[in-house]
Amino acid sequence: MTTARIRSPATPGIVAGADPSLRWLRRLAWLCAALVLAITSLSASLRLAKAGIGCAPWPACYGAAQQALLAPPAAGDEAAQAPASTTLDAVRSAHRVLAVATLFLILVMGAACRHARRARAEWWALLAVTLFLAALGPWSARSALPAVALGNLLGGFAMLALSVRLAAPRRWAVTPVVRAWLWAAAVALLAQIVLGGLASTTGSILSCDGLADCWRAAAGQGWAALDPWRLPGSAAGAPVQWLHRVATGAVLLLALPLAWRLRRIDAWGAGVLAAALLALAVLGPVMVGAGFAFSLTLAHNQLAAIALAALARWL
Template sequence: MSADDRRRAVVRGLALAIAALSLLVVAVSAYLRLDAAGVGCADWPACYAQILSGEPAPLHYGAARLLHRIAATAALLLAIVLVWRCLRPSPLPAARYAVLLLLLMLALSGLGFLSADPRRALVGFLNIVGGLGLVSFAWRTALAAQQEAAPASAPGCRLLTLGGGALTAAVLLGAWIGATYSAAACPSLPGCDGGSLAAGWQALNPLLQPAAPALPGDAGAAALHLLHRAFALLALLLLGAAAWRALRRPERRPAALALAALLVLVFVMGLAAVASGLGLWLIVGHGVAAAALLAALATLQRRMA
């Protein structure tokens, strides 16, 4: 093995370790946020989002929060080493993802100082999306260290691009639903009572500071759920079709199978979460699986040569 190959192997190992730590951070963050919001509480949904009333409560440093801090700190330290290994003595193709990963970590660290007040919906939204971004950038760094980027073939690439756009929209809407404490607004399947697109646009106001949770009957929050579900279904169809096409090529088959399996898992967990009355661990699992799905999408994109 040449020195360059050894260097790439080290970079890939560091990136995979950061991806695993970031996935842990996503899971623990989701648990802390949802548990504080009262998801799964006994008097549901009346007990939901009681933290919005009154002044923000001081943080309690239990085992879960301590685990979150340790994992986040370890990931940050590894990211610094990763960037150094990517840039010296000469930049690797993975360097751009590594630098973006480190910058995102630093931005999220700064954002943490604004996260104490749960009424800052935009801050909560950026924290959720940023956590998913950590997993994605770390995974893309590992992929870039493994092989050079390859041009994508036209048919599969178009489906992946369109499906990736739909998936991104679904993820962003899901994050906004969580950040605005709108999870309880649509407890039924497949639709929501009283939802309207016009009200949904108003509910997307980035300056929104919710004073109370959105409960069933809230037209704006219900519209957010409808949009989230519509984009999720569109992503399932488009990415499922792309994975089906990719199965024809042996070198793409593992990535296609992983993408298809995670698509089904995320979709089923979302349905199960609603059907169960928003079980805490189902929602946490739904978010973690979504992060893994974004990584699987990146893998198949690189295999579409």
Template sequence: MRLYRRLALGALLLTFVVVVFGAYVRLADAGLGCPDWPGCYGKLTPAHAADVIRDVHAAEPDGPVSLPKAWKEMIHRYLAASLGLLIIALAVLGWRLRDNPRAAPAVALALVGVVIFQGLLGKWTVTLLLKPAIVTAHLLGGLTTLALLAWLALRASGAVQPMTSLSHAGRSTRRLQLGARLAFVLLIAQIALGGWTSTNYAALACTDFPTCHGSFAPDADYANAFHVVRELGMTADGELLSNAALTAIHWSHRIGALVAGGALLLLGGALCRRRATLDVGVALLAALALQVGLGVANVLLSLPLPLAAAHNAGAALLVFVMVWVNFRLGAPRALPSVAPQRRAAPPLTMAIEEGRS
């Protein structure tokens, strides 16, 4: 079981790195650094395809292809492939430990399916030229992977504190559990809006705060902004996406932040009022404050790359904390530890021992 716990924790940490580095690759305009998949111009590494990459870059210096961008894209793929192998190993080991209540082999097997689909989304991200719907789905797939691994790691650790104070609270406890689930749904919706903002390059559509273009009701084109099946930077009719549409995307993300942030703030306050959930409540409020601060700073400082990548890391951190919150509220008692059982002695040995006694 110790190896299983370490694999789950290692996969969780690697997923966090993959999600954040993937955001960095996208924000650095390196998503098409290698325009084919899974290799780079048919080669294993950009070093093997260096001559082709230099020729393409020389023909289009301001294009998406260059040797540094190719390395960023391929490093992300190498990390994602390593994560896939780690999750497969976790699923195999989880199945072997299926009698252990902390293993949850079904979730580990489900993770294999999620990672396979995530790999396909990564392929389509490149081959379909960064379509916003595919890129946003790829982000959500990465966070789904992180959430499932967080749940597995928490369950495997067995570090769930007894919730006696909550288990006897009755109706108030059920309301808190329902509130935590609702807040998690709102968080995922807000992250989807954030992904849609980033993949449509609408993060700087509003450069002032808290208003947008000096107004709390800016001119916005919501119809074209949220038309899912379209090319990057284009409407469904093939026309250039207007500034009003980009404003609609950005402003919707801000309104979503107000709604989801308010729900998380209320939840964090409720958790902090109970001794048994004080730690997760403080963690939630701290992660929320960090994420709000990063979001505001990105607007006021015109989206510097480190801060933009940190904002994605903050979203991943909030997902982990919300999994922790819901896991704690959904587990009224610590999972039983499984101690190794002493093997029964053979009948002949038992008979000899009885004769001696």
């Protein structure tokens, strides 16, 4: 299996130096990617806090914030939660400021890519996802549905991937076999991300321990927890955890050899992909052993975003 070290016919007009406006587009796209990574970090902080990860006393408080959306807490409980609410309000405000700045930056990027057809198409996709997330925003704070949280999660990851594609377009074609391999790895990684999002938003992360234990628990629970339109706590979550672990193994088996293959034509991109995947593989067990510490869970989320962006650049 080989890859061809040639200019890719799929990316006309995006080669550095072809047009000064395209050089500006790449710089602005890198800035956009940095802003989106910060936004996804803030969004993940809000999502994980709403799920109850990092609450005190752990794990007795797990899921309490989601239940509060369904049944508002008593006056005494609201007073106890005031410091945490103040912190979350600050995070939410920062999230909104960065989101507005990112939208403005994306509009500026539109002028820089007006002469490149592929870049223009990806810019439109980036703008569409941004507007979708803006419309979804008002629902996020007051909805306990996993589907809403997943919409935010996947939308933010899509924005990061599109920003990286605009900032660092691939310049080499790949063989059909490698392209199929890329798609298989991307589908596996996307499944892992969706299942991880479901695990946190459905209150499933403490439902079982280890692959064998999750399989035994899942066999007796059914698969209703995979429905993102069910409210948290309405279905046991071991199937989500079991599938998430299986998807993690599939991602490593598919994407690590792929990164090794791609190193010959793009050492930097392949290195980022491999480093993110290896860090995810190490961080997963550490995160479980540490009782799902908030900082480790947040880092797990961001590493998945970086891995998906690195992989999506080649699709």
